[in-house]
Amino acid sequence: MKVLLQVKGVEKRYGSFTVLHDATAAIGEGMKVGVMGRNGAGKSTLCRILTGEEEPDAGEVIRARDLRLGYLAQHDPWEPGEAVLPFLMRHTGLEEWVCGRAAARFALKGEVLEKAVDALPGGFRTRVKLAAMIAEDPDFLILDEPTNFLDLSTLLLLQEFLAGYRGGALVVSHDREFLKRTCDHTLEVEHGELTLFPGDLEAWFEEKEVRMELAARTNAAVAAKKAQLQDFINRFGAKATKATQAKSKAKEMARLHSIEIRHPLPTARIRIPPVEERKGNAFVLEDLAIGYPGRRVAAGIHFTIERGARIAVVGDNGQGKTTFLRTLAGDLAPLQGTVKRGHAVEVAVYAQHVYENLDPEDTVLSHLEKGAPFAQTRQDALDMAGCFLFSGEAVNKKVEVLSGGERARLCLAGLLLQAKPVLLLDEPTNHLDFATVEALGAALREFNGTVLCISHDRTFVSMMEAEILEVDGGRVRMRAGEYGDYVDDLERRVRASIGAAPDGEKKEKKGAADWAEAKRLRSERAKARNGLKKAEERMRALEAERDRLAAAVRDHPSDAGRYRVLHEREIDLRKAEEEWLAAQALVERLGEG
Template sequence: MPVVLSLQAAHKRYGHQMLLDDASCALTDDQKVGLIGRNGAGKSTLCRILLGEEDLDAGEVVRSKKLRLGYLRQHDPFLPGETGIEFLQRDSEQPDWRCGQVAWQFALGDDMLNRPVKELSGGWQTRVKLAALLLHDPNLLVLDEPTNFLDLRTQILLEHFLRDFKAGVLVVSHDRSFLKRTCTHTLELSRGSLTMFPGDVDAYMANLDDRREHDKRLNAATLAKRKQLEQFIASNRANANTASQARSKAKQLERLELVEVAGDEAKVHFSFPAVEPRKGPAVRTEGLAIGYEDRVVADDIHIEIEHGSRVGVVGDNGQGKTTFLRTICESLPPKDGTLKWGFGCQLGVYAQHVYTTLNAEESVLDYLDHQAAKGTTHQQLKDVAGSFLFSGDLAEKKIKVLSGGERARLVLAGLLLEQHNVLVLDEPGNHLDVETVEALARALKKYQGTVIFTSHDRHFMHEVATAVIEVGGGRVTSYPSSYDDYVYRITKEIDAGLRATPGGGGSKTDGADAAKRDGKADREAQKRLKAVERKIAKLDDEKKLLTAEMATTYDPAELTERQTKLAEIAAEVETLEAEWVELSEATGAW
């Protein structure tokens, strides 16, 4: 696994903030690495440095002669009126048959490729850009927040692409579920340092928690020992008979050092205002039609949302999720039908792009003061600001200098200062880091009010949603099962589409011979299915044993060896599980 791109002794500062402080890392042509870090830590800056779009203050970026670097462009690379196939041919200089062959991996059929690209939704345009990326045959991809604003179908296709991609990948994402499904290694940027971990993001977070607890216990033991030595020295240094012992103890005291607790950074603390639990419908619609002056997006909507439920609104991009949320918030009038909220419902709203409309000249405290309920004290404002990492001088910062993630945090902080028993949240996790999204999910699960929300973050949806509403095909309906079932249905639809041969058709085959071959294939699949199940069970036992050993292992070399083995097992289990799903479908076990 040759190193194709590395960072050596890198330093980068913005004002008073040190983003890179003697940081180093190496990227190979076969590792899939998820880059994580707090908002403002410098992840996007690091990507720009690796791409050659920004310079270091000191240090070096070393690029192998064999490096073929590819990155997912966020800007619009299409010419006016250019179709998908025309763009792919122009960008890659490949023939149309090759472009079509690669495009098929992203479910881009002739109907999409022959349409002007700018007429396609953002998700379909991303698929075209991904096909163009692959046509250049890169051996290292850099993807900065690739899942932002992508619908579920496009995310799943992107996952398929990254899992099957036979080269290196560096992915920056706040979506923990996406990182777990696509990356085998985790690179954390924290306090100017880069740390590579040979495992996925879940394994990294679990290991970080274990190491933090170990370091805290070690520090507690050190402090206790320090206190014991100090007491001995104070009691014995004046005594001629024990003075030499006191001096020896003083030397021991000098050698005692506390270790820095790994990853122990300030965290956001969400605590939504307490509300009285209520029963019955929070909102009901009858024959509702939603849309705009020139068109109807969906009609004949009959839904009922119960008090205390947490409803995830799902559907492909462009189908009307945001239109539906705007209508039930009454910021967009219904086209037809009725919408009725229950008595005493007080709505708090987080809109998808609200953080871009804030008054740039206001400070953090100014904004929170305007949002706060009547009677909120200045100290309460400062307490909420501090819990969202705007403490001290940071609370006086102007909104114009805040990053996108900081502005999103500020808007969420404002919601906590208002009195609501219903929250309507449109993509609340966008631009938030992994830890903040986790904190938001935990707070919403404890919230006694009603939550109606959309999110492209599957881990967040899985954690929060207790009910699902699906928007698509001109309809808005309550989905009859869980969010996980919805994801499974969409995944099966995509897999079936990708397995289908473009253009259909096929040769005629004798029925008897075909039946015989099918029966033999089915028996072989059943046999393989059992073997895969036994292998997964054996690997799960090995994982449990290794995890238990790591909890009592403090030697760095041994710990690294076990972490590497654990990452290898996790990767093998993921491959086997994917095979198990395919075999289960083929044999009818599902």
């Protein structure tokens, strides 16, 4: 196997802190390497050194001469107002059909290609970056936390692409399921060193446990043998007749070496303080519409959230998940309708980028003490800090020196210390390592309060054992079934969305003629989608009028005229639903191009 990237004896220091020490590994062509390690272990530093963004303080990185390296841009490389396809063509210098083919791999097709990139939801902007990365046909990709802030649809598209990609990749991610599905090698960054294992993440965990057990058994055998030899030396070393044998035993004992077993790194043990148990509802949502002045995001929201519920809020980026949580929190006023809270319902909110607002001069402990309720003691703050791996002198570290993962842990610790009965969490697992993600999921599962959580981490949501609330297409509704059913359904839809596009290496590449044919179909597809949109709008308007009339009938049960009008609207609504089904069928028949 040809070696594409080789790291030899690399060291990297920041001030007095050594991040990488004698780091050594060789990565061959076609290898897909999942990188794991704790927050601050040096994973991102390694990526920056491999791409040439940073230089090592010692050692070297050897790259194959013909290596075509691709990596995900951390900044936004498009110009204000620049549309998707023109950006891809300008950025890569490639022909329209080549850029269109790359975009199609991430379900960027049809009218989306003509929209301004900066007007697209966050998940779609990341898709544009991914398309720009692969359009130039790299043979090795370096992806540092590509799943952070992605919606699940985009994450599944990236997962599908990597699974069929013939080139190699080095992927840093704290999404355990994503690494399991995409990588065939594992690189652990720990204690500043690199350990490359020829197997996936789960196989590495098993292998590491076996190695620890073997080392412990070997050390026990070595200790027993040394004790036996030392006993012989003690008994016979002074006797002239046994002196030669005693010296031989001493040499034998000197040749015995135990295997160094490093103390395992501590893991988060999160315990959320229990809250007073009450019965009844946490929230009652009535005829709720959410959004911003001049822009309605979702409407027609009617349901109740009971106390003690655990709810995972799912849906694509830009559909309104964060807007919904902010409305429940009281941060945004409803555009219509009401959000009624149960008695003594108080909320604690974790926002996506909350760690960016920390005071850099605060220490871990002072931050926790500032945000803690009056009833909490310093020991309560210290105990919560310890739950999130801040113990000993670590509680005196200033915020300004904390890594992104450490800041996220600190924010979560402060949030849980508030002991509020309702937790509203928006992407709490971003920047957290495997162990902390799973500890948080387990703690939320045992929490006796109410939890609404936005997350695209499949392992985390599964551990929470939550109900599913889907925000999609202007609607917010509880979804029946298990979370796994939702993911399976979404995977089918994602595969269907790229079915007409080249499937990595399984289909022949399409040329300019194919691209022209695809372009010819756009107009017909756009008309079908427009018809579907109008049918949806008509159906929603009739639903709203039906609900208004039904309320009027309830208020005036003896008015026969109102019953008649309500019956007519129900007939209109059934016709509108039939029109919508026909429009939906036409869109599906024409495909998602």
